[in-house]
Amino acid sequence: MSTDPSHTLATLDVKGTTFHYYSLPKAAETLGNIDKLPMTLKVLLENQLRYADDPTVAEDDIQALADWLKEGKSTREIGYRPARVLMQDFTGVPGVVDLAAMRDAVKKLGAKADRINPLSPVDLVIDHSVMVDHFGDASAFKDNVAMEMERNLERYEFLRWGQDAFDNFRVVPPGTGICHQVNLEYLGKTVWTKEVDGKTYAFPDTLVGTDSHTTMINGLGILGWGVGGIEAEAAMLGQPVSMLIPEVVGFKLTGKLNEGITATDLVLTVTQMLRKKGVVGKFVEFYGDGLDDLPLADRATIANMAPEYGATCGFFPVDEETLNYLRLTGREEEQIELVKAYTQAQGLWRQPGAEPTFTDALELDMGKVEASLAGPKRPQDRVALTDLKSTFEGLMNGDKPDASAEEQGKWMSEGGDTAVGAPPADGESYRTGSDYRTGDSQEVEYDGETFSLNHGAVVIAAITSCTNTSNPSVMMAxxxxxxxxHEKGLTTKPWVKTSLAPGSKVVTDYLAAGGVQDDLDALGFNLVGYGCTTCIGNSGPLPEPIEKAVNDGDLTVASVLSGNRNFEGRVHPLVKTNWLASPPLVVAYALAGNVRKDLTKEPLGKDQQGNDVYLKDIWPSQAEIAEAVEKVKTEMYRKEYAEVFDGDEIWQSIEFPESEVYAWSKDSTYIQHPPFFEGMEKEPKPVEDVKNARVLAKLGDSVTTDHISPAGSIKPDSPAGKYLQEHGVAVKDFNSYGSRRGNHEVMMRGTFANVRIRNEMLDDVEGGYTRHVPSGEQMSIYDAAMKYAEDDTPLVVIAGKEYGTGSSRDWAAKGTRLLGVRAVITESYERIHRSNLIGMGVLPLQFPEGESRETLGLTGDETISIEGLADLAPGSTVKVTIAGDKGEKKIDALCRIDTVNELEYYRHGGILHYVLRSML
Incomplete structure (x- = not known):
């Protein structure tokens, strides 16, 4: 078909307003029948049609999407432009730092600083910084918010400035909700609109987000998934996100859930099935008549956990239930009518009995789902409630968990998220069964009580996470x-740290309206904050006597949380087993106090008359839950979201410089001016060849971005820890790498510093170390890089196969660039990290077929020169000269700059430089 998209333009009249749109039925007249194309690919096809006159979209890209039906897959790479970008504060701050630095650079080049703004709408929700320091009383929320503000004031001052300075950029203040729930309940529109030349265009609402659980929005018929910071910055600045046309796996749902079975039980079953099927890098699309009885909140719960089942997204098509939810949550009636009219006109509306063509498919009768948890350390390891006691006992008796360390590492590299507190990417912390039973029960005195703390004790019971707190049915349950x-006189066991961290304030409203918040409070489930807490390791400390007992007895204790991540060490460093469960089961285990109690057979406790109380005695019926859910009203959503961007008095009182450019403070240890644009000129200089570079690190196969990128806690004796102490930061105030992503000085010191990384230039040494070749001295990779920089010595990194898998993406590329690495030479790359290296001006090269660091006998002591960089072409080869003690070797390395667009980014020194010059 022609790349002129005008012949596919059509109009739609909705309540007196005319909307223009690019018609898929009109496009099909040329492309061929696309009725059975999966809904997700129809969304991608519309995206290509809308940008068909852009140089980054080729005729073949559009035809390839239609031709996908022939084989159910494609090898075509396309440039995709989402409608908007969603960020949370950990991953969003460095993006805003880059925008602020771009404004400085523009000003130095003589242009107006305010020309730098996001070109696509950006929403940043501050939700990752609240910690559960205080719990179990009425003042917990207020006290935690106060501590959050104190810890993060520098970051919040910066974001307040950004909120005021940038157009197309909004900030949802702390204490409001989790980004994914705010997205679902308020930000998402299902159909987006835009004014162009006086005309209103309608198109599918799509987004990318800097958090893996961005996928939750797919429950609302909105295509979205998580990306790294560099891809998100590219998208917000109008650049396409590079992606392969994906395989799409259909998941057919039939039947309905039985009495007493929750959405959490369903999602844990779906997660287990899809992990077993293998859907990494694929889209999953749900279909089938079972959707007729599946509430939107349940769909969102399933869509949320796409990272856990490994898919790029888990999509639910638009139908009447979508409209019902939009209406419930206070969207305007005009918007709801537009959603219905547009999706029906475009073939994006779910039809009864529809059977799209998929790459592969699987099916679940929801009537067969049983009450479940998942653990002890992976979200796909579902355990039936009836089997939890025996599963835990098996671990204690030496049974090994289902997954090996290798499998755990593979999970991390394919679908994991190590933004905060996850285990090393190679799975070294994954225990064998014999590692569990190592101690004995301990006598504890705490809060006026004396008790024994035993193996299996539930020390954390948390109703938390975007996954389940968005779902009124499980929250009301x-x-x-x-x-x-409470009515029967049951109480939470004294060793359990309880918390309630909803994803939005609406949850507080409907729990109060249902008359159940007081009962939750009575059991210790007081509000602790609105944000992502226990799931990302923000569970806070255990009471000191409990921590001491766990340490002294080396006890294998447990957490039960309504979250989506349960890696060992992530929830709390002392908690060896972590179990994902529905909110009502979280409460039940807080009452039971130990996962070694079979809740299907053993009593939770005794009532006032001394009679045993079982779980079945207090489990609410579906009718009771349905009656309670009726208390959830549209007015609640409208009230809470009316002033969603305003924040409380503390937020509003934060002082910030009202200026077009940011007033950087040299004393800040959270926000620093990055050096990416230092010395930048209006026109790029020719790319210089690499001469006599030194090897910074020689790495093996399957080195992930989680090995490369800084994550988790900052060790006092690490380069980053020393930097902070030199700048007056006490060890107790280090916070995490995640919270300091806006300071490149911290992040570059943490690049290649993972405790499990192995540099083959050293013998039997783990961690971020290398050999400074001229001196022969072993030192940290950061220190060596700085030593080489003093001599103007360029650097390269050598590695094996599958370099750059994993999910911690942006700083894996940014840190590499800041350390002075000019090129990376490997046997093969993960696609996105390869693209990110180019986006930061680092050249990705590939050894010739059959060659590797091993066949070439590389030690890391060699010097490496790369010629012909001024004349690069996509997919060309370049001359690489490797000089060592045994003479010179020359190879023709494959340049892994694969497209013309990528070549432009590289020639400009990176994607941000390219965009900045384009804006000028």
Whole structure:
């Protein structure tokens, strides 16, 4: 078909307003029948049609999407432009730092600083910084918010400036909600609109987000997934996100859930099935008549956990239930009518009995789902409630977990997220069964009580995470169970740290309206904050006597949380087993106090008359839950979201410089001016060849971005820890790498510093070390890089196969660039990290077929020169000369700059430089 998209333009009249759109039925007249194309690919096809006159979209890209039906897959790479970008604060701050630095650079080049703004709408929700320091009382929320503000004031001052300075950029203040729930309940529109030359265009609402659980929005018929910071910055600045046309796996749902079965049980079953199927890098699309009885909140719960089942997204098509949810959550009636009219006109509306063509498919009768948890350390390892006691006992008796360390590492590299507190990417922390039973029960005195703490003790019970707190049915079920338990006189065990961290303030409103918040409070489930807490390791400390007992007895204790991540060490460093569960089961285990109690057979406790109380005695019926959910009203959503961007008095009182360019403070240890644009000129200089570079690190196969990128806690004796102490930061105030992503000085010191990385230039040494070749001295990779920089010595990194898999993407490329690495030479790359290296001006090269660091006998002591960089072409080869003690070797390395667009980014020194010059 022609790349002129005008012949596919059509109009739609909705309540007196005319909308222009690019018609898929009109396009099909040329492309061929696309009725059975998966909904997700129809969304991608519309995206290509809308940008068909852009140089980054080729005729073959559009035809390839239609031709996908022939084989159910494609090898075509396309440039995709989402409608908007969603960020959370950990991953969003460095993006705003880059925008601020771009404004400085533009000003130095003589242009107006305010020309730098996001070109696509950006929403940043501050939700990752609240920690559960205080719990179990009425002041917990207020006290935690105060500590959050104190810890993060520098970051919040910066974001307040950004909120004021940038157009197309909004900030949802702390204490409001989790980005994914705010997205679902307020930000998402399902159909987006834009004014162009006086005309209103309608198109699918799509997004990328800097958090893996961005996928939750697919429950609302909105295509979205998580990306690294560099891809997100590219998208917000109008550049396409490079992606392969994906395989699409269909998941057919039939039947309905039985009495007493929750959405959490369903999602844990779906996660287990899809992990077993293998859907990494693929789209999953749900279909089937079972969707007729699946509420939107349940769909969102399933879509949320796409990272856990490994897919890029888990999509639900638009139907009447979508409209019902939009109406419930306070969207305007005009918007709802537009969603219905547009999706029906475009073939994006779910039809009864529809059977799209998929790459592969699987099916689940929801009537067969049983009550479940998942653990002890992976979200796909579902355990039936009836089997949890025996599963834990098996671990204690020496049974090994289902997954090996190798499998755990593979999970991390394919679908994991190590933004905060996850285990090393190679799975070294994954225990064997014999590692569990190592100690004995301990006598504890705490809060006026004396008790024994035993193996299996539930020391954390957290109703938390975007996955489940967005779902009124499971939240009301937890409240009703708490009411019945409270009425019978049951109490939470004294060693359990309880918390309630909803994803939005609406949850507080409907729990109060349902009359169950007081009962939750009575059991210790007081509000602790609105944000992502226990799931990302922000569970806070355990009470000191409990921590001491766990340490002294080397006890294998447990957490039960309504979250989506349960890696060992992520929830809390002392908690060896972590179990994902529905909110009502979280409350039940807080009452039971130990996962070695079979809740299907053993009593939770005794009532006031001394009678045993079982879980079945207090589990609410579906009718009771449905009646409680009726208390959820549209007015609640409208009230809470009316002033969603305003924040509380503390947020509003934060002082910030009202200026077009940011007033950087040299004293800040959270926000620093990055050096990416230092010395930048209006026109790029010719790319210089690499001469006599030194090897910074020689790495093996399957080195992930989680090995490369800084993550988790900052060790006092690390380069980053020393830097902070030199700048007056006490060890107790280090916070995490995640919270300091806006300071390149911290992040570059943490690049290649993972404790499990192995540099083959050293013998039997783990961690971020290398050999400074001229001196022969072993030192940290950061220190060596700085030593080479003093001599103007360029650097390269050598590696094996599958370099750059994993999910911690942006700083894996940014840190590499800041350390002075000019090129990376490997046997093969993960696609996105390869693209990110180019986006930061680092050249990705590939050894010739059959050659490697091993066949060439590389030690890391060699010097490496790369010629012909001024004349690069996509997919060309370049001359690489390797000089060592045994003479010279020359190879023709494959340049892994694969497209013309990527070549432009590289010639400009990176994607941000290219965009900046384009804006000028």
């Amino acid at each position: 937890a409240g009703l169970l708490a009411r019945k338990a």
